Amino acid sequence: MADSRPAGAPTVLRVVLGKRLQHLRERAGLSYEEAGRALDVTHATVRRMEKAEVGLKIPYVEKLLHVYGVLDAAEVEGFLCLTREANRPGWWHRFRDVLPEWFSAFVSLEGEANLIRAYEPHYVPGLLQTEEYARAVLRAGMPHARDAEIERAVTVRRERQGLLAKDGAPLLWVVMDETVLRRPIGGPDVTRAQVDRLIEATDMPNVRLQLMPFAAGPHPAMYGPFHIFRFPLQELPDIAYAENLVGASYFDQRDDVSSFLEALDRMCAQAAPAHTTKAILGGIRKEI
Structure with missing residues (x-):
């Protein structure tokens, strides 16, 4: 692909x-x-x-x-x-005015996966963002958008988040760089509320969150963010997704996806263990 x-x-x-x-x-x-x-x-x-x-x-x-x-x-x-x-169009079709076609495929994959793994060096993943944090991120990424467009995009993000609470919700396993939490987005109040949301997420049975500290040094995925989707349907292979400024690429060839999986596995071993994430977030929260 x-x-x-x-x-x-x-x-x-x-x-x-x-x-x-x-x-x-x-x-x-x-x-x-x-x-x-x-x-x-x-x-x-x-x-x-x-x-x-x-x-x-x-x-x-x-x-x-x-x-x-x-x-x-x-x-x-x-x-x-x-x-x-x-x-039949997916639920996101009614938001096609603010949702690029290349991202519609992402939303469809996200909704059907039983495992979503991701590496994020810049922002908190959309499924875990607060509304105010999402609004600030979208405003930075869509500087020419009208307020109404931003609010529509925030609504899309909020509806996507319902995925984690539904019956049969997927496992979301994310590695985030410490940079994500050190970058001020939306002001201190917004950042504190976002860290609180992440602390809450660590108690969810279907969320596994790991932080990659600065002290860990270089790692295999420093080139940019990506997602890997796994599905319960035997016809679908694992699919990797990598986004850029004007679009995205989707990979389903075994060798390509294996490269993403190997990088993420190495990062999971290098990052702080998931059981320590809540304490780390609590320490960062006090510094904001």
Whole structure:
């Protein structure tokens, strides 16, 4: 993958169904060209369906299932029901005025993962930010945005945070540089409230927070922040996400993701243990 997502970022379910269609086609021994002829479309259209680069049209999916030898009526209807669900916009679609398409894919991955690991050298991760902290960060990153746009973006961040409290919430495992807590953002009151929020988060059973102190010296991920998502769905590999000033890249090739995983594993060993984080935060809180 290793490229910026195209417009119309897919939901995770659409990615899964694309991979299932690929498996069925390969099991049937058909090429892209042969599948395309069955639909009277180009082979590129079939390839894009499998890669979730286009929506899944119900008539196309139904025809392909027949061509691929899926004849059981209940199995076909179940696949078509999932297809209809996959084509529905995610909750974040109503915020598309302030949410870039390249980040819509991130929100979809975040919502379906059962493990989210991250390294953050600049800011508290969005899932753990207070509203005032988020507002200050967004204002710095969107200097030309109107107040209404900033508030819409804060709302998106708040809705994303509901993920950690839902049934079956993912494990969030974050390594943060000490720099994150030493950089003044929004003033002392905002910073203190944010540290309090992190202290509360250390008591959550599905949050593991580690701090990388200055004294630890250099580490394998000093080039920038990234996330790694793991899913309960067998069709989805681990996916790594790295953001830049104008977009993001998503990586799902094993060798690429392994590089991110190895760096993060080394950092977790180098950072302060998670059970000490609450005490460290308490000490920083007194200094603010």
